[in-house]
Amino acid sequence: MKITINEIPVSGIVLEETNQAQILDLERTDIKFCAPVYMKACVIRDQDKIQIELKVKTEMLIVCSRCLEENKAVVDKEINIIRSKESDAVIDLTQIAREEIILDYPARALCRADCRGLCPKCGRNLNVANCDCSQQDTFKRGIDIEL
Ligand SMILES: [Zn+2]
Numbered sequence: 001m002k003i004t005i006n007e008i009p010v011s012g013i014v015l016e017e018t019n020q021a022q023i024l025d026l027e028r029t030d031i032k033f034c035a036p037v038y039m040k041a042c043v044i045r046d047q048d049k050i051q052i053e054l055k056v057k058t059e060m061l062i063v064c065s066r067c068l069e070e071n072k073a074v075v076d077k078e079i080n081i082i083r084s085k086e087s088d089a090v091i092d093l094t095q096i097a098r099e100e101i102i103l104d105y106p107a108r109a110l111c112r113a114d115c116r117g118l119c120p121k122c123g124r125n126l127n128v129a130n131c132d133c134s135q136q137d138t139f140k141r142g143i144d145i146e147l
């Protein structure tokens with residue numbers, strides 16, 4: 001979705017577009033999308049400026065790096081862009097939307113700060129239930145200390 005500044009009508013223009021996240025190259029191994037990326041731009045011609053109100057909506061699934069559970073995160077942003085009429089002849093709104101979505105990616109993909117992750121031995125999700133492996137470890141450590 002691109003706009004050419006000198007083609008914007010005096011009355012302004014509204015643009016809408018929906019793209020698959022794969023097409024926008026947004027997917028990562030730890031970030032998947034369960035909804036397409038919706039963009040809506042309201043473009044207003046002001047005296048010597050172009051004002052764009054860009055809405056971006058999508059839904060992503062963040063894969064926890066410890067327990068591998070997928071957690072949904074809604075992206076619903078509104079970005080205000082102001083450009084002078086002389087600046088960049090073409091504004092690539094898809095690229096701006098893409099960068100805004102990437103800004104919402106978590107620095108560390110965790111379902112919660114104290115996620116206990118998967119047991120390295122049996123693979124059980126320790127947020128859901130304890131497994132016997134950890135109890136055995138504790139038991140062994142106890143013996144070591146006594147000896
Ligand atoms: Zn987790």
Ligand SMILES: [Zn+2]
Nearest residue numbers: 119122131133
């Ligand atoms: Zn285990």
